[in-house]
Amino acid sequence: MRTSELFDLLRDGRPRTRSELARATGLARSSVTAHVDALARLGYVAPVGDAASTGGRPASLFALNPRARLVAGVDVGATHILVELADLAGAALATARTDLDVAEGPEAVLGWVVETVRALVAQQGVDAGELVALGIGLPGPVEHASGMPISPPIMPGWHRFDVAGHLRERLGCAVLVDNDVNIMALGEQRTAWPEVDDLVLVKVATGIGAGIISGGRLQRGAQGTAGDLGHVRVPGSEAECRCGNLGCLEAVAAGPAIAAALREHGLEVAGTGDVVALARAGSPEAVRALRQAGRDLGEVLATLVNLVNPSVIVVGGRLAGAGEELLAGISEVVYRRSLPLATEHLRIAASTTQADAAVRGAVALAIEHALSPDVLDAEARELAIASA
Amino acid sequence: MRTSELFDLLRDGRPRTRSELARATGLARSSVTAHVDALARLGYVAPVGDAASTGGRPASLFALNPRARLVAGVDVGATHILVELADLAGAALATARTDLDVAEGPEAVLGWVVETVRALVAQQGVDAGELVALGIGLPGPVEHASGMPISPPIMPGWHRFDVAGHLRERLGCAVLVDNDVNIMALGEQRTAWPEVDDLVLVKVATGIGAGIISGGRLQRGAQGTAGDLGHVRVPGSEAECRCGNLGCLEAVAAGPAIAAALREHGLEVAGTGDVVALARAGSPEAVRALRQAGRDLGEVLATLVNLVNPSVIVVGGRLAGAGEELLAGISEVVYRRSLPLATEHLRIAASTTQADAAVRGAVALAIEHALSPDVLDAEARELAIASA
DNA sequence: CAACTTTCGTCGGATGCTCGACAGAAGTGA
DNA sequence: TCACTTCTGTCGAGCATCCGACGAAAGTTG
Numbered sequence A, B: 001m002r003t004s005e006l007f008d009l010l011r012d013g014r015p016r017t018r019s020e021l022a023r024a025t026g027l028a029r030s031s032v033t034a035h036v037d038a039l040a041r042l043g044y045v046a047p048v049g050d051a052a053s054t055g056g057r058p059a060s061l062f063a064l065n066p067r068a069r070l071v072a073g074v075d076v077g078a079t080h081i082l083v084e085l086a087d088l089a090g091a092a093l094a095t096a097r098t099d100l101d102v103a104e105g106p107e108a109v110l111g112w113v114v115e116t117v118r119a120l121v122a123q124q125g126v127d128a129g130e131l132v133a134l135g136i137g138l139p140g141p142v143e144h145a146s147g148m149p150i151s152p153p154i155m156p157g158w159h160r161f162d163v164a165g166h167l168r169e170r171l172g173c174a175v176l177v178d179n180d181v182n183i184m185a186l187g188e189q190r191t192a193w194p195e196v197d198d199l200v201l202v203k204v205a206t207g208i209g210a211g212i213i214s215g216g217r218l219q220r221g222a223q224g225t226a227g228d229l230g231h232v233r234v235p236g237s238e239a240e241c242r243c244g245n246l247g248c249l250e251a252v253a254a255g256p257a258i259a260a261a262l263r264e265h266g267l268e269v270a271g272t273g274d275v276v277a278l279a280r281a282g283s284p285e286a287v288r289a290l291r292q293a294g295r296d297l298g299e300v301l302a303t304l305v306n307l308v309n310p311s312v313i314v315v316g317g318r319l320a321g322a323g324e325e326l327l328a329g330i331s332e333v334v335y336r337r338s339l340p341l342a343t344e345h346l347r348i349a350a351s352t353t354q355a356d357a358a359v360r361g362a363v364a365l366a367i368e369h370a371l372s373p374d375v376l377d378a379e380a381r382e383l384a385i386a387s388a
Numbered sequence C: 001c002a003a004c005t006t007t008c009g010t011c012g013g014a015t016g017c018t019c020g021a022c023a024g025a026a027g028t029g030a
Numbered sequence D: 001t002c003a004c005t006t007c008t009g010t011c012g013a014g015c016a017t018c019c020g021a022c023g024a025a026a027g028t029t030g
Helices: A005-008 A019-023 A029-042 A106-125 A163-171 A179-194 A257-266 A271-283 A284-309 A318-322 A325-337 A354-370 A373-386 B002-011 B018-025 B029-042 B108-124 B162-172 B180-192 B255-265 B272-281 B284-308 B318-322 B325-337 B354-370 B373-386
Strands: A043-050 A060-064 A070-076 A081-086 A093-097 A131-138 A172-181 A199-204 A208-214 A312-316 A349-352 B046-050 B060-064 B072-078 B081-086 B092-098 B131-138 B174-179 B199-204 B208-214 B312-316 B347-350
Touching: A005 A019, A005 A029, A005 A060, A019 A060, A019 B180, A029 A043, A043 A070, A043 B354, A060 A318, A060 B108, A070 A106, A070 A179, A070 A199, A081 A271, A081 A354, A081 B272, A081 B373, A093 B325, A106 A131, A106 A163, A131 A163, A131 A179, A131 A318, A131 A354, A131 B174, A163 B284, A172 A354, A172 B318, A179 A199, A179 A208, A179 A312, A179 B199, A179 B325, A199 A284, A199 A318, A208 A284, A257 A271, A271 A284, A271 A318, A271 B199, A284 A318, A284 A325, A284 A349, A312 A325, A318 A325, A325 A349, A354 A373, A373 B284, A373 B373, B002 B018, B002 B060, B018 B060, B046 B272, B060 B108, B060 B162, B072 B354, B081 B108, B081 B354, B092 B255, B108 B131, B131 B162, B131 B180, B162 B174, B174 B180, B174 B354, B180 B199, B180 B354, B199 B284, B199 B318, B208 B284, B255 B272, B255 B284, B255 B318, B272 B284, B272 B318, B284 B325, B318 B325, B325 B347, B325 B373
Parallel strands: A070 A131, A131 A172, A199 A312, A312 A349, B072 B131, B131 B174, B199 B312, B312 B347
Antiparallel strands: A043 A060, A070 A081, A081 A093, A199 A208, B046 B060, B072 B081, B081 B092, B199 B208
């Protein structure tokens, strides 16, 4: 039995007595004591008072100590950056954001991230060493294993830039890099659908993308480009796309495409934001356009449902905040076009976390690493050696 | 260090000396001896002669003993059943097949399987207890965890039939049940692409389906229906499908659809077999039809490439044996329609194993279970207790 | 054939994890 | 207040695993 196995029981934050843990692990109470002591000395676990007496001396309760370490989550968008400091339970301690264009390049963007993270940590009044892991999402294809963006279309100067190494060197903590839609999917799953193992998050904004969690794991594919919905062909569409092909989903259902369609109706619509505003105001044209975008999305998602067979599709991104129409259009087509067996238990829902999803996912990625069995058992071993 | 960890080093079949194993594991040579002895007593490992002397007593070599146990693989098709007995290296020891319709129902089909497996094992002259695991693929959606088919369209009477339990009870071995296309994908990956972690197998025959291996794991989805390509909509097609929808891939690119198209050209084509025969004979109509089927498949596979980002697509099924045209049509469209980044290192190849792929995958599934750390360490522990 | 080299098989001791026992602490109930 | 209950902390014993050492075995070299 490893110390980390016992810790896994306490990860949920619920306080437990030693006897409970002994029953759950099959160990003797004295062995549980040894493991709990080790975890307590590392700080990961702390006593939280006594349980109610059952007629004798009350048992003392132990629970995850969220403040044992700090982690950070970073969401780098096309034109903004969001940083969040969180504890090990995922509770946000401090946030910061700025409007910085990702096209400014890695040095500028990551420079701001480093400064901001350092400032937020200092502001918590703790040592910089308390920060043990940082998760970061970037708006483009990322090779997760190496922590580098690969030929990202909207990130000039980032190709094969060693993001993980750059941040690790300056912040002295583990760094996990992933695609921004992937971390949104992770964030949604962890906050809103914890019991779901097969979830797809679709982000609909200036671009369109999907994060796929299957069998409880993020699917990244061979080059880290899995889930790229934007340039999938929509049956029946011949719209020209900036990628050079015809009929791409982005060319009909993304923010700019909808805006262009509304302009043809004589409406004054500059970009995605105006589309959302119009729809919220109840403009019939905007509502109709969103419904149609939903149907086009539905055509592609119907394919995705057949291929991936998720149990939940979450729709996020700025356009998801424009009302029910987009979701209604999606549902209409998906339930008609996908296999009955695959849609039988399928739920389609709007994102609840929205703007936070990405940064929550980045935090989740960081916590996952910080509390991984490898890291934990290594620390426990070090402690044993030091105290001998 | 578990005994199974050391065994993992020997799984590839290459003979090794104790010193080599000691270096690889970091253990002392005497500790390696203890583990190797345990494995040898269980039969999984056996001495295979001596290494060349380096100036002193030659070191003795140990290697996986494939004959330590037997496994079985079963491929249940729509109208045939294939059974293969194999050793732990995956080498076939005996095979049997019959033409039995899966619609005859589970009792008839599984009855034949049980009889045949028993006969093959007896024919090997070994005890029935030597058979430790059986993998079986069924032509429909399967809930892998419970080992039951779920609403399979072409398997009346199989819905929620406890295939795993039925076989386990009668054969006394572990039973792994999966979809037939999934096990084909596993078979292809294990035999032809062992180093590839992201592989998609497309089966094109009477129906069309895909088995998706991503991150080294079979993707089954929430209900076990992942990879269902057959009823994905093909852009530009309005063909009526037996499922009730319009434009399904099966309605244009599967065997029956191609046969129907050729009949319209006045050719005498009854079914899939005739299509293959015509194409092989060089009929221009058949060749053209297959090329077009390939393009239609390519449209759908282009989507799959964007969503899943595999590094290899293998095309199997009876129609893949009709020449290069199908593959050419697929490649033509996929490389044009998918994201450049996703196709950069993508390979599209014809299945090499063909008829064997499914049964090879079933065998692989069985071996995987038989040699899993859990099973191995449990046996090692039992041995330790028995010998004390 | 003898000296040398390298591995083999075995064994005792060290280490680390686990268990059960026991006395003391901290509650409850009459 | 006192008997009773239940948990806590600690400790020695048991057990498995690992290591290094030793003489014997089995080659090579001159």
